[in-house]
Amino acid sequence: MKMRWISMLFLCVILLSACNNSIRPKAVPAANMGEDASIDEISHESVTSPKPIEIQITAVGDVMVHGPQLKAQYDRISGQFDFHNNFQFIKPYIESADLALLNLETTFGGEEKGYSSFPRFNSPDSLAEALKTAGFDVAVTANNHTIDTGMDGVVRTLEVLQAQGFKTIGTRKSVEESRFLIEDVQGIKVGITAYTYETPAYGKNKTINALIMPSVLEPLINSFRFDRWKEDLSQIKSTIDAMRVAGAEIIVFYLHWGEEFQRSPNQSQKQIAQDLNAHGVDIIFGSHPHVLQPIEWIKHPDHDHQTLVVYSLGNFLSNQRYEILKNRYTEDGMLVHIKIQKDLVSNGTVISHVGYQPTWVHKYVRGGKRIFEILPLPQALQNPQVFHLSSSDAQHRAKLSYHNTTSLLQQELPGSMPFSGPKRKVHKNDIE
Incomplete structure (x- = not known):
């Protein structure tokens, strides 16, 4: 007995x-259980x-600075540009990530070149500092505005970002530097690279956005052409192989692709995604369309490897608005949160959860000055005064943006597609 x-x-x-x-909350490790823990x-x-180790990767889309933003962020008293307020409400959600990535669709060519927006972007260096303060870790520098301020602008953009502590992908200062990053995030090695589409060649010269790429610059920009994708894929495949050799446990691609203002991926995007899936890429983040496009898992018919594809992350910060483009979808953005788990016994690494958080750029006037603020939805709709949504028009537009995003992305997203380990519990995509 x-x-x-x-x-x-x-x-x-x-x-x-x-x-x-x-x-026990994830943020409280076992070693910090306190005096009440029993023997x-x-x-x-x-x-x-x-x-298991668990990390969160958070990605956002295009960061652009148009003319009205330059005026809004200029402080006449100090004579300086300050972008911190743009990110004040979204900052906590970026900081919560273990690795946060963005697409920088502008350059830091320097004040002497004159600050400018479309068609050739050149933004104040202070934007880099504000983005870093907001919590971002990695900046993508390969897109159709990469050479807006010439070769020296390509190099200077990297220098400004790296001086702020950013890791950069998509462009490099010399051929000795790698085309990719391997980031060891709490014991999980994440391989990251980025590529942008080219425009048709001008004679023997490559072009981006119809600007001739100096021959010395060609090997410093990760790029491809839609009409010669199969040829360019061989070089991209060598980058993927090198990432694996360098120890990457998952491989993340940022791709600047697709058609502007189209909410569905085109056939080229689908073909490229399938080809990268066949070569073992695990996550694809898309940029360039300036509107959101669907998220889906794809699988090659000849093998079991599955790839998570975010066809377009949309605009994160811009002045592309309904009043200008007659297109409300350019105001919609999102943060995509992907949780990765690594089993320390089997060393298998899987996606354990996929979630998205709608965002909306709120533009309004306060004290005679334009204000731009990225708002997290639906949190801002639940507390409109806290998030400066004081007018009925702003609340209506924020609600519309939230509806646009959730209606587009209301599909089942299994949250557990294996890279090299057993499948885990499947989650429905939710708004975090």
């Missing part, structure tokens, strides 16, 4: 310990398998 009582007591302790583990709980954890 005594032995049975002891056995039941021991079982209760084990069950209690397991329950405590299941509800039984500590000893139980010491003999079980180690918990």
Whole structure:
């Protein structure tokens, strides 16, 4: 009878310990359980398998600075440009990521070139500092505005970003530098690279946005042409192989592709995604259309590898608005949150969750000055005064943006597609 009582007591302790583990917040590691942790709980954890590592990757789309934004962010008193307020409401959601990425669709060519917007973007260096303060880690510099300020602008853009602590992908200062990054994020090696489409060649010269790319610059920009994709794919495949050799456990691509203002991917995007899937790419983030496009898993018919494709992340920050383009969808953006888990026993790495968070650029006038603020939705709609949504028109437009995004992305997204480990529980995509 005594032995049975002891056995039941021991079982209760084990069950209690397991329950405590299941509800402990992710941010509180076992080593910080505090003085109330029991000896039984500590000893139980010491003999079980180690918990999987989990990280979160967050990605956003195009960051652009148009003329009205330049005027709005200029402080007449200090004579400086300040972009911090653009990100004040979205910052907590970026900072929560272990790795946050953006597409920089402008250049830092320097004040002496004159700040400008479309068709050739040149933004103040202070934008880089504001983006870093907002919590971003990696900046994509390969897009159709990469050479807007010439070769020296390509190099200077990298220098400005790197001086702020950014890692950069898509362009490089010399051929000795790698075309990709391997980021060790809490023990998970994430390989990241970026490529942009080219426009038709001018004679023997490559072009981007119809601007001739100096021959010395060609090998410094990761690019491809839609009409010669199969040829360019061989070079891209060598980059993928090199990432694997360098230890990448997952491979992330940013691709500047697609058709502007189209909410559906075209056939070229679908073909490129399938080809990259065949070569083992795990996640694709798309930019350039300036509107959101669907998210889906794709699978090659000849093998089981699956790739998560975000066809277009839309605009994150811009002045592309309904009043100008008669297109409301250019105001819609999103943060895509992808959680990655690594099993420390099998070393298998999987996507454990995929979520998205709609955003909307709120433009309004306060004290005679234009204000641009990126708002997290639906949080801003739930607390309009806190997020400066004071007018009924602004609230209507924010609601419309939220509806546009959620109606486009209301599909089942399995949150567990394996890279090299067992499948895990499937989650429905949700708004975080």
